[in-house]
Amino acid sequence: MTKDLQIQTTINFVKQKLEGAEGGHDWFHIERVYKNSKLIAKTEHVDLFVVELGALLHDIADSKFHDGDETVGPKVASAFLKEINIDEATATHVTNIIENISYKGGNFKATFTSPELDVVQDADRLDAIGAIGIARTFNYGGFKNRTIHDPEIAPNLNMTKAEYKASTAPTINHFYEKLLLLKDKMNTKTGKEIATKRHDYMVNFLDQFYAEWNGEK
Numbered sequence: 001m002t003k004d005l006q007i008q009t010t011i012n013f014v015k016q017k018l019e020g021a022e023g024g025h026d027w028f029h030i031e032r033v034y035k036n037s038k039l040i041a042k043t044e045h046v047d048l049f050v051v052e053l054g055a056l057l058h059d060i061a062d063s064k065f066h067d068g069d070e071t072v073g074p075k076v077a078s079a080f081l082k083e084i085n086i087d088e089a090t091a092t093h094v095t096n097i098i099e100n101i102s103y104k105g106g107n108f109k110a111t112f113t114s115p116e117l118d119v120v121q122d123a124d125r126l127d128a129i130g131a132i133g134i135a136r137t138f139n140y141g142g143f144k145n146r147t148i149h150d151p152e153i154a155p156n157l158n159m160t161k162a163e164y165k166a167s168t169a170p171t172i173n174h175f176y177e178k179l180l181l182l183k184d185k186m187n188t189k190t191g192k193e194i195a196t197k198r199h200d201y202m203v204n205f206l207d208q209f210y211a212e213w214n215g216e217k
Helices: 001-017 027-041 048-057 072-083 088-102 115-126 131-142 161-166 171-177 179-185 189-213
Strands: none
Touching: 001 027, 001 072, 001 088, 027 048, 027 115, 048 072, 048 088, 048 115, 072 088, 072 189, 088 115, 115 189, 131 171, 131 189, 171 179, 171 189, 179 189
């Protein structure tokens, strides 16, 4: 099986696996991350095949939808990669990307790094900010039946990984606990450039949100 066919087979697998998924973590999220990964990779010295596979499989079984179990995604991906005869080194690298890509709170430190992870992580984080990031945030908040905003509940910027995963805070708090922090956590030059524009868009959105919330003109 050629690499092109392996990529197409992976695309088909992910589409089937994520059919009916929550709107912020469905195939279209994967597709956007895949496209952004390839865009960022153009200016980075990376193995594009690893980047493509990592982007396509990074959310194959998000722990948020598996009772917080972070082992499901890597296991599903590993079994699939073996099935389509991906060499062991590539499969291990892709699995490491899946295990280390997610934002897990400000106090979490990743133990694996690679240029390919940097690219896919930036692409994933870009989809969490800007206009689409705002849409995904409120979509997930509605999915979890969370309050939009409660002025009495302040954002918690010092959560542990466990606290971050278990949080049920109002959706607006998520901007301060994650989204507004991502601009300064980007790994690549291209990622940083795109993130700056999307960050500014979120800041403007929040200004408008509070004006409307407070009954201002």
